[in-house]
Amino acid sequence: MARFRNKKKVFAKPIVKKPNVDHVTGDKIPKSFVFSRGKLPSSLKQLELDLRKMMLPHTALKLKEKKRNNLRDFLNVAGPMGVTHFLMLSKTESAPYLRVARTPQGPTLTFKIHEYSLAVDVSQSQSRPRCPQELFKNPPLIVLSGFGTGEQHLKLTTIMFQNIFPAIDINTVKLSSCQRLVLLNYDKETKLIDFRHYSIRLQPMGVSRRIRKLVQSHQVPDLRSLQDVSDFVTKAGYGSESEADDEAATVSLANDIGRVNRASMKSAVKLQEIGPRMTLQLTKVEEGLCTGGIIFSEYGDGGVVRNETVTEED
Structure with a gap:
């Protein structure tokens, strides 16, 4: 008699419905799952939630995870939901790791997390924290600095993060939708990446x-x-605040934005960090989704996080 195997399921709150095609690239809009592999301490679980919020609106904010779920379960759900990228947190005895992968066939980039600060830590360090929920109605802009060294693994890192958020057309984009920014700065001396998340606001010049x-x-x-x-x-x-008079930080608006930033006036661009914050080191690049040939390895086979191979048996 035939035997039926009970399939494990991953339950997720449906991703906010948006147009499925990016009007700039013509490709489908990038969407993501952020989840953990293995047991995480409470601080890393909060980092996972901060990363989900950062990836809004094209992510599953309330993705439900179960201990028995394996990578194949997430892949089975990702296809029908149009998910293009996985961000996976894990923890070894030596350090936490973040893996960023393109679905369904890779590549996968593994980053060692040297340091991190949660969004609440960043907020508590500021005298006037500002993080209204309206910031997360649109995806953030992505800025990459210092990656242009010509090395293959850095080119892959650039392509991966450029494609993880929707592209923008500077000629047609609405300035009112540009309210957040994700910055990745690579230091070629230390080989570390500073990962920052900011809110963007405009402040009219010469107005108290x-x-x-x-x-x-x-x-x-x-x-x-x-x-x-x-x-x-x-x-x-x-x-008027002194920093608002810095000509290098001002823009002339083409349209009115809000009640105080008028097209006829100059406005100062203000960045305020909202977190999370991380210091990352790229340790490995694999051809597939957490498997396959190793394109780049910083330490060799003994110094990176253990693979989680996806097989048909999973």
Whole structure:
């Protein structure tokens, strides 16, 4: 009598429905799964959640994982949902690792995580943290610096991260949708990658903080302690911020953005780190999805995280 094998399932909240085709490249829009392999300490589990939030809106924010799930289970779900990339966290006795893979056939890049800070750590270090939920309605921009050395493994790293987010057309993109930025900076001396996640905001030049808050909040200010309404504008400590007068950090807007950034004015570009933050080292590049020929290895076979080979038996 025939025997039926119970298939393991990975349950995920459906990814937010967006157009399936990138209007710039003509390819399908990149989507991702962020999950762990093996048991993680609580801090790394929070890092996993921070990475999912960073990858919004084209990711499964509430992806459900079970101990018995193997890589094949995630692959079986990834196809129907249009998932193009996996970000996988794991932990060995020596260090945590992040693997970034293209589905379904690779390649896979393995990074050793030397240091990391959670989004909450970054927020607590700031006197005025700012991370409204509206930031995550659109994907972040991606900026890569220092990778142009011509080495093959760095070219693959560049291509992988360029393709993990939707491409943008600078001629048609709406500036109001550009509210986050992911920066990867490679140091050729240390061979380390600084991974940062920022929010982007515009601030009109020559407008005091008090006036900006008044326009944005529509609240009537308390003028009882002032002799004249002009004191509200000129009161010490609330003039234009010095960093906003830096010409190198200003742009001229083609369209109005919000209530205070007008097309007729110059606006200063402000970056504020929102986390997570990581210091990464590329240790291995494999041809397939966590398997196959090794294109690059920093330490040799003994110094990198153990492979998780995908086979038909999985």
